[in-house]
Amino acid sequence: MPDFDVDAVRKQFPALSEGAAHFDGPGGSQTPQAVADAVARTMVSAISNRGRLTPAERRADDIVIEARQAMADLLGADPGGVVFGRSMTQLTYDISRALAKTWGPGDEVIVTKLDHDANVRPWVQAAEAAGATVRWLAFDPATTELDDITPLLSDRTKLVAVTAASNLLGTRPDLDALAAAVRRTDALLYVDGVHLTAHAPVDMAFADFYACSPYKFFGPHCGVLAASPALLETITPDKLLPSSNAVPERFEFGTLPYELLAGTTAAIDFIAGLGGVGENRRERLLSSLMLLEIHEDTLRAELEFRLAAIDAVTLHGKAVRRTPTLLFSVAGHEPAAVSAALAARGVNAPSGSFYAIETARHLGLGDTGATRAGLAPYTNQSDVDRLVEAVEHLVN
Template identity: 75%
Template sequence: MGVFDVVAVRKQFPALDEGAAHFDGPGGSQTPRVVADAVARTLTSAMANRGALTAAERRADETVVGARQAIADLLGTDPRGVVFGRSMTQLTYDFSRTLAKTWQPGDEVVVTRLDHDANVRPWVQAAEAVGATVRWLGFDTETSELDDITPLLNERTRLVAVTGASNLLGTRPDTERIAHLVHQAGALLYVDGVHLTPHAPVDAASADFYVCSPYKFFGPHLGALTASPELLESLRPDKLAPATDAVPERFELGTLPYELLAGTTAAVDFIAGLGGTGSTRGERLRSSLQLVEEYEDGLRVQLETRLAAVPGITRYARAARRTPTLLFTLDGWAPAAVAERLAAADVNAPAGSFYAYEPARHLGLGAAGAVRVGLAPYTDQSDVDRLVEAVESLDAVSRD
């Protein structure tokens, strides 16, 4: 096992030179210099549509193939099943419409109260369009743990959509167990891994579909989905007549953004270099992310302990397994006002429901939501100190 060096990591992020303490990673991480360089280098190199005739064509093809392999190494899947899109939301809408072509009235789809709306609304709308039934899986508001899915599964279940980690609460459901139960019922499992992927080693092979967003793990803004090539071969998406029917390209609309794919590969390589060891990139990725998980979890425990000592704090994230994500409110303060005061102290910790419409409503937080604090590999002790001190100062004001 290698060593995680937060000082060395922080030096790779130019944005940190501006001086803010960033706890806004769940909405999008900061970007290391090597990723920006890869994007710029690709934009200023000769590029063309993919092919093998010219250097520009070959460079484009190598960029796409390289990015598919990078995502496959990160997630432990087959590069031939990696699909790129504008965002996780766009990919999920596309696949919900494609899969709904195989549904009929009486079929059932399961979504959860824990998920970001991007892994809820596309499935609800697709089911409604074909007359399928939507079943809802709740979670315990005290523990933040997802309820048992078993009672909702039957021979009519066609798909279950569940988060790998809640972007609001950090809760990490046991997706391997869920996958086993879903497959026993003869259904497919679609996992939203957007919030999980930056924080822990991922083995996406148990899910039929696993989707993530590189901009949450130091890369550019786009989405990536992985599935088995055999499963993708069985699906018929809407596409242009002259567009290729090959997998995975049949699911990608138009020309791919080569510069963003190059940045994605650079981001994956960056993660592999965060202290991990191994003879392959996949091994280094798993090792590095284990180091990241341990580092972030240590900071999370410390931060939770210190915030719990602040009078008037109500904490909502309590699951046994969770990402380094905290959600809280402070008596006497609207969440947006807390975020505003923290921002004035150069502590970036936003407030809201963050498109996690169902969990915010289930918790009784409504549209105002709460203050969300997310740790990242570039978070250090001084950041934690600044956040705690800023919250303590707000509590002092409210008691005066």
């Protein structure tokens, strides 16, 4: 297996020239030059609504087709079931409202206390509007591992919404086991892959729906939902009368942002080029993400060890399987003050609950949360050193 060349990777991110050590990737990664170029190229090219008559129409159509295929390669999905939207939040609201049309009193929906609110509130609100019951799956605050879902499942369960990785703690639930339990019912499984997709190989075969955000994996700000075309055919969203009723277009409202889709394809090609090998893009993506996972986990383990050695620091994530994401508190310092002190030393590690409000409250951290340090492909040893030194400077 080839080595992961972090120096070569860093050279592709113009933003790093500003000199900050970026641990803010969970909120949105930095952007490689190739993605910016793809967006700019599209913006200055002749482009129109999709069609096959003029070069401008064909260019728009090709961009959409290519982006669907790129996302399918990244997620192990069917390109005919890839839906683009403004954000994961917007797409989840749209699907929750469409699905809830078939729910009623006596039906149940399961959400977790480990999730970002974008995979909680849309389902809670849709269930309440339909008169359905919401059931909560908790996690152990000590281990940050998700509880067993089996006691909550029944023949009344319509949908289970769960994260592939906690954006606050990095915890990666055992989705294979959870999906197997859900499959023993007729419930649908909706997975929030926003935080996981940037850090590990994905095969969405275990999920009915998989939602993610390209701007978390080096692309532009937009959202993606993947499902089987056959499943999407059974769902009827509210839409404009003259708009297409075809899948997946009937879930995409208004003209798609072609420049953002071009950037999404470029981001996926960038990931495939992170040292991966294979005969096709899917194989190169899986190979690259395996290399990336090793690089990030190695640095995460060192950072975790060094932060744990500082008496004033409390680390909150203890799950066996995690993304390279650490949540920590510093005794005697409010989370916002910790981030401000780090920022003053050129280290970008923000604080808060990061919309995982149920998670932060369940941990006893309240709505202010704690400080989060997320690693990325461009994180190097110097970044880790700078973060640790900045924390040591704060407490000494």
